[in-house]
Amino acid sequence: MHRIAVEEYAAIIRDHLAPLLTRPLEHVPLALAAGRVTADDVRSPIALPSFRNSQMDGFAVHAADLRRIPVRLPVLGEIAAGAVDPAALPEGSAIAIMTGAPLPAGADAVVPVEDTRLTDGVVEILRGRDAGDHVREAGSDLAAGEVLLPAGLRLASRHLAALAAANLMDVAVRARVRLAVISTGNELVPPGTPLRNGRLPDANGIAIATAASAAGAEVVDLQLSGDDAAQLGRVIDRSIAAGAELVLTSGGISMGTHEPVRQLLEPLGATVGTVDMQPGGPQAYARYRTVPVVCFPGNPVSSQLGFALFVAPLLRDLAGLPPAARAPRVLAAPLQSVCGRRQFLRGRLTDDDRVATVAGPGSHLVAALAAADVLIDVPAEVTVLPAGATVDTVDL
Template identity: 60%
Template structure:
């Protein structure tokens, strides 16, 4: 790596440092906690779905042969009882009778069809012989199998209910739960620690003293890590003290972190603690030909990758999306960020030799509108944006209407 690298060179360098994270071990998690996780193996259903024959509709369980005559005239049957969607085995249905049944209830042996309640009429003031629930008039003939869900009609016991490599959504968790599974085997998430450096930083919400500012990077980067499918195992804020930073990196390693992301402390001035600690250990600390986010750092601390971003919040967030998020998203099975082509709503100017990432939004006409200026401290402008407009290094000006690439936020 040279002292000033291209965006592609630095992205490749960071990918190489993170390459060991790709082969993920597995773990078992509760189905209720598995949303967004990636299945590590085929998931077999231990039971058939549904596990027993059940009614598709509220109505009456019958023998199809007993209601065949309803094709020409209503058929009246005594009602021998009722079956609810509840534990237990219903009595065998006797020929020439019907049983009132609820949706999802077990269809009794002997019945082979369900007549929906809409296709029946009650018979008032009648107690046919053999019935203990009055009588019902069947208005429509039904064939064997009508409105009956057969056992295993969705899935047989031992069949795969979920494939490997699947990102689990709510519908997948429903299928697993319906199969009687309490746990799922999933890929372990990458474990990440986030460290903000700077003696001026205080917790958001704390009363600000002279020269103090709220720490936005800790919140933003931890959230970005989670959004990229990884697990935050430690968050910390460190003053500009090399030994405190060293202790925090050791603590992150002991907490199981496989990757540490830092913000601040990598410029060329004084009190640059990330540079002071890691550069003697072989870290690359330099500049990337981009704006915002020029200062960057990458190192291995006791075998653990440490990726250092600038302290300005916009620079830190942009750097994460460019250099770390693609690897974490790929490991987590998440799609890459979407890149679109849009016409500019207004002209712009750019700095020669640096790739610009300008904040913008899409207007009602589908054009890219600039939001705020290029400054790396304009957090509110980033919050008001839904695009990062990319201006190549060799472009210094673009006219309104020219097409640009933009990363959707």
């Protein structure tokens, strides 16, 4: 692959992943639906509420019996929440009723307990009520068949509550990709491991896996692999066995003698080359046993940038999530950039929504990336921009 523009490589990766992007919707149980995006309008199969019920603890009555206050009415019993088909209420009587309990036929108002006195099976009602007072009518929230939730809605707890109230046990949502994340390199160890000189904690695995989850994917495997191509093949096999439809790797695609990703995948037709950007120029893609693989550089900033530019937009599109926000912003301080290569510099927003660079362009500056809010997209021909200039930014 010759040196290629960012947009051209993004289109290549879209084509590479095209079979994943046309997957049908999925039906998932409500317990697993948080954060997913509705695939279609969801219509309620029942009215909400589905039956007339009491809004208060009190007494169900005929409002017409309360023309003169106070009034004393015999209490015929009690209706608790969960009661089924209570008997009709005769005129001139009352029945104790709990919040949420079904109203008996004939009753058209509820008198709260605090407006009554109960003595020897007779309730004295101290305040008049009109028909409909403290009564929740069937369908007063939503009629059966009406749209409960629209298509394209990211589900939060309040939406799941509405689905459950409508007696739905699952929901149709936009599909998401099941993927594996594999970091390569003999130098890498899991975070928290006692470090010897030359060893590094793996930052790429957790970063890419977390970013993939935020973009709507399901991470089914997260692994480390050394610099041996055969070992990497075994790790990818395990990821595929775990259900991965896409494999994302970091490291192992440079020109050195210990490049396991290149050594494993080039004989299988991998395309390895350089995208015209910095950081993150080295990129690659391949198929392994029909499963698409997208390969990022090993430096942590480069790998995160490669994922954000080339894979995250596709995952978000498939999952029904909006793209990362892009916006023009004004520089709070002068900016310097490397000539001849499109730069994605780390930027921090100021209180007035201006932006200033954070540290330099180095691909290893992971702390600087953590301090950033946005990426500043600087064209290849730009080397210096003064404070007050407008730049294109991408939210992180």
